[in-house]
Ligand SMILES: Nc1ncnc2c1ncn2[C@@H]1O[C@H](COP(=O)(O)OP(=O)(O)O)[C@@H](O)[C@H]1O
């Protein structure tokens with residue numbers, strides 16, 4: 001395994017970018033973390049790299065640029081096809097492999113089984129990057145099924161699961177169900193922050209994200 005984490009989610013728009021920034025804030029001061037978004041669709045206006053730079057400013061972590069950038073706000077396979085391109089996994093895998101001392105925090109696009117090209121899904125990229133997965137999940141109704149499906153799909157591919165971060169109004173019943181039926185650590189419950197500022201995120205991270213330090217196993 002490579003040291004680092006791949007932040008995937010149960011869906012698009014669940015909070016992967018905010019969770020990625022929170023991870024940088026949590027561990028960027030003690031470990032050489034480097035965020036990277038290898039595939040971004042909907043450019044512009046979508047720019048997770050810029051949002052992570054904003055939210056994790058002062059964390060000490062690096063934010064890498066570069067990767068596949070596509071204009072249509074759709075699945076990578078489709079955005080690439082519409083741009084007359086095919087996404088090749090090899091250069092995306094080569095980048096972290098070429099800088100093994102960094103602890104890469106890689107954010108996916110969409111969920112786990114989003115297609116990247118005619119053959120590969122996001123899960124295949126995770127496997128080739130050799131990173132453990134953090135799953136960003138909604139806290140609200142519907143999350144148990146989506147989260148358990150995502151965990152099952154990760155395990156069916158022998159992809160290590162580092163934990164789940166729930167985003168939205170904390171829901172103890174949903175957290176307990178995911179922990180129990182998913183046999184997984186819920187590493188934090190990130191409430192809606194309004195406004196979503198670096199200060200508000202950092203204040204939550206101090207007590208709310210991985211208080212037991214379990215992610216060090218994958219990062220240190
Ligand atoms: N804890 C939060 N508080 C406030 N807004 C949030 C929070 N988490 C996510 N959001 C907002 O919800 C939207 C989706 O979150 P994002 O992290 O971009 O999801 P994803 O990366 O999975 O697509 C964004 O507009 C983001 O700012």
Ligand SMILES: [Mg+2]
Pocket residue numbers: 016017048107
């Ligand atoms: Mg995102």
